[in-house]
Amino acid sequence: MAGETSADHTPIDAQELFKEAGATALVVFALCFSLVGFKTEDVPGGLDIITRFDDVLVATALAFIGRAALVLLRQGYPLPVLATALPVTILLIVLHFSDAVFSTDTAAVLKRFLPFGAPVIDWLVTILAAVFAIRAAIARQRAGSTMTTEEREKAMDRIGARVQRAARILGPLILGFAIILPFLPMADRRILDIAILVVTYIMLGWGLNIVVGLAGLLDLGYVAFYAVGAYSYALLAQHYDLGFWVCLPFAGLMAATAGIILGFPVLRLRGDYLAIVTLGFGEMIRIILLNWYEFTKGPDGLSGIPRPTFFGLPFTRSPPEGVETFHSFFNLAYSPTDRIIFLYYVILVMALATNLFTLRIRKLPVGRAWEALREDEIACRSLGINPRNTKLTAFSIGAMFGGFGGSFFATRQGFISPESFTFIESAVILAIVVLGGMGSQIGVVFAAILLIGLPEIFRELHQYRMLAFGAAMVLIMVWRPQGLLAHREPTLHLPERPPDAPRVAGAAK
Amino acid sequence: MLSISGVHTFYGKIEALRGVDLEVGEGEIVTLIGANGAGKSTLLMTVCGNPRAARGRIVFDGTPITGLPTHEIIRMGLSQAPEGRRIFPHMTVLENLQMGATISDPQYLDDDLERVYGLFPILKERQDQRGGTLSGGEQQMLAIARALMSRPRLLLLDEPSLGLAPILVKQIFAVIKEINEREKVTVFLVEQNAFHALRLAHRGYVMANGRILMTGSGAELLANEEIRAAYLEGGKQKQ
Ligand SMILES: Nc1ncnc2c1ncn2[C@@H]1O[C@H](COP(=O)(O)OP(=O)(O)O)[C@@H](O)[C@H]1O
Numbered sequence A: 001m002a003g004e005t006s007a008d009h010t011p012i013d014a015q016e017l018f019k020e021a022g023a024t025a026l027v028v029f030a031l032c033f034s035l036v037g038f039k040t041e042d043v044p045g046g047l048d049i050i051t052r053f054d055d056v057l058v059a060t061a062l063a064f065i066g067r068a069a070l071v072l073l074r075q076g077y078p079l080p081v082l083a084t085a086l087p088v089t090i091l092l093i094v095l096h097f098s099d100a101v102f103s104t105d106t107a108a109v110l111k112r113f114l115p116f117g118a119p120v121i122d123w124l125v126t127i128l129a130a131v132f133a134i135r136a137a138i139a140r141q142r143a144g145s146t147m148t149t150e151e152r153e154k155a156m157d158r159i160g161a162r163v164q165r166a167a168r169i170l171g172p173l174i175l176g177f178a179i180i181l182p183f184l185p186m187a188d189r190r191i192l193d194i195a196i197l198v199v200t201y202i203m204l205g206w207g208l209n210i211v212v213g214l215a216g217l218l219d220l221g222y223v224a225f226y227a228v229g230a231y232s233y234a235l236l237a238q239h240y241d242l243g244f245w246v247c248l249p250f251a252g253l254m255a256a257t258a259g260i261i262l263g264f265p266v267l268r269l270r271g272d273y274l275a276i277v278t279l280g281f282g283e284m285i286r287i288i289l290l291n292w293y294e295f296t297k298g299p300d301g302l303s304g305i306p307r308p309t310f311f312g313l314p315f316t317r318s319p320p321e322g323v324e325t326f327h328s329f330f331n332l333a334y335s336p337t338d339r340i341i342f343l344y345y346v347i348l349v350m351a352l353a354t355n356l357f358t359l360r361i362r363k364l365p366v367g368r369a370w371e372a373l374r375e376d377e378i379a380c381r382s383l384g385i386n387p388r389n390t391k392l393t394a395f396s397i398g399a400m401f402g403g404f405g406g407s408f409f410a411t412r413q414g415f416i417s418p419e420s421f422t423f424i425e426s427a428v429i430l431a432i433v434v435l436g437g438m439g440s441q442i443g444v445v446f447a448a449i450l451l452i453g454l455p456e457i458f459r460e461l462h463q464y465r466m467l468a469f470g471a472a473m474v475l476i477m478v479w480r481p482q483g484l485l486a487h488r489e490p491t492l493h494l495p496e497r498p499p500d501a502p503r504v505a506g507a508a509k
Numbered sequence B: 001m002l003s004i005s006g007v008h009t010f011y012g013k014i015e016a017l018r019g020v021d022l023e024v025g026e027g028e029i030v031t032l033i034g035a036n037g038a039g040k041s042t043l044l045m046t047v048c049g050n051p052r053a054a055r056g057r058i059v060f061d062g063t064p065i066t067g068l069p070t071h072e073i074i075r076m077g078l079s080q081a082p083e084g085r086r087i088f089p090h091m092t093v094l095e096n097l098q099m100g101a102t103i104s105d106p107q108y109l110d111d112d113l114e115r116v117y118g119l120f121p122i123l124k125e126r127q128d129q130r131g132g133t134l135s136g137g138e139q140q141m142l143a144i145a146r147a148l149m150s151r152p153r154l155l156l157l158d159e160p161s162l163g164l165a166p167i168l169v170k171q172i173f174a175v176i177k178e179i180n181e182r183e184k185v186t187v188f189l190v191e192q193n194a195f196h197a198l199r200l201a202h203r204g205y206v207m208a209n210g211r212i213l214m215t216g217s218g219a220e221l222l223a224n225e226e227i228r229a230a231y232l233e234g235g236k237q238k239q
């Protein structure tokens, strides 16, 4: 994006600059004038119209500046953009956090200098300024260091490869830490809850990674299968009085079936179209759950979902007469964290099973066919692969793991309602997969910790989580569309044959 | 072995094939030459079922395959190195070859690997390298080798010489000959490089505007004045 023209030769094309920026500003002004400029407000005795022309002017000016920055970047002038965007970004961030630095009065005055006065929009402006600064910096560095896009790709790929190699050591370390976590002194109830949440998302990420990372099918409705799994378990448990472990396979099966039913008609679609249709399916399932009151209790949700037992031993303090419990069986004092620790291990084992499954299937013909399909569908067909069936297996197996995850969610919460299965969930899981690098197993772990763990630990960040998500996704898409740590390890190596082994050239058929 | 009669193929309203008749006999190398846009690739793809023939009949080994889906046609013992090579760029050479063996019995895998490595020794050296990082010539070799991994009786090749240096073209054509003679694979070769293709092939067809203009043995077509004028201008050098 540094532009074909180099800064030494062509002067800034001022005419183009003003024309484009002016046109953009005009469009923004035209749109904002009526939409933003007038607002109806409830006043005693009816509606009143208030005007907000100041905001319209600010928006128009920002549009002008932003478009001008884009034009400058395109013409190969990152320096002025950097010189403007960087101070502006810093200034805006300082203004945002002014209550932390200055006294309340000063902060109140300072905050008035924020462009719009509405926190979300101001943050958006800040992030946009930051994006400009980063892009200008990258363009400048690229112009200076002659590092081409391709070289950068290679460099990132090397980092990806290194991380993947490190993962061989790091993986067992993280796993070891995950196993002893409940017994560490810092592991209180809150930490354990967060850990359960993070591992749940790791498992979902790994499940979706089969669909998106391996098979390359952009699925924006993964939450549908999560919901099917959760409701399958809850309903089976309530109607037939079955326990978690009996229902788990059924829930997975139901989700996989849902995957086949949904996948069958739509998997011939490609890329964006598939994404839109799956998004629609996600919403459809949620709306069905919401409206099929006799079956799902609609918005009231299902409660009293049974908790998982330890080989039939429940985790209760005072069981009904004659029922053995976990603590009484092992002669322990009753502790409410026992159940949490147990849940943690359940999801950990489920997640590991997902991971092992993926690692294993990647080496089998069907797994390799998924990857081949992602790379080149036409080539796959000419090798005798049936694309539809192959995609369908990926889609339904991914759905099955989503269903397992959903069952766990239901048993952990004890209560589910359609509200837990909104599009945001799909988006978060997809963000984990994309951020981690599609197809990278360890990347999913890091991304889940980053996107789920940190915001949970630092509650103050929570408010801006979705905004940060959006910004992160935009940056990644601009910078490295295949994901941060995407690097594909070969699935097989032949043992070296001795060099003088006989060649079987015209082998008989 | 392959018999095409009266095939018409459309892309929307564009009629790319306007009634093509063509025969490939067992054990032959048959080449199809013609200018860019003549419909050569379309014919090859039509044989493989995508796009489908709107009219006409395609018979492979006595079985009509018109209208079958590609993956079923491929399973009948016909294999294709499509236009543009289409190897899997992020998979290694070895994995690409394994993908080629999708439809064959896994017990032959090692034999088949040795067989194609025997034809293209360079691929053995590069077996852990990713397909996308191979040179053009190596990619073409990989595409052919991958197509051979399914143990085809008929091999369809679409412009294997495209974009390769003359020395590599000779090398590839020599291997095609070897595949045909030593391994008894019938070859249907689509080429723009008419000179080399006609010298290699037993018989040739000339295509223009979706129709077959002329057919004859390789030597006959090479000697034909019209063809020399139309297609051999670039290939007149000795050898
Ligand atoms: N996918 C396609 N969609 C529409 N038209 C196509 C497509 N592929 C090829 N054509 C048209 O069909 C004709 C034959 O193309 P092609 O078979 O690729 O020729 P050749 O391989 O001989 O160069 C050309 O006019 C080309 O523009």
Ligand SMILES: [Mg+2]
Pocket: B040, B041, B042, B083, B159
């Ligand atoms: Mg062609």
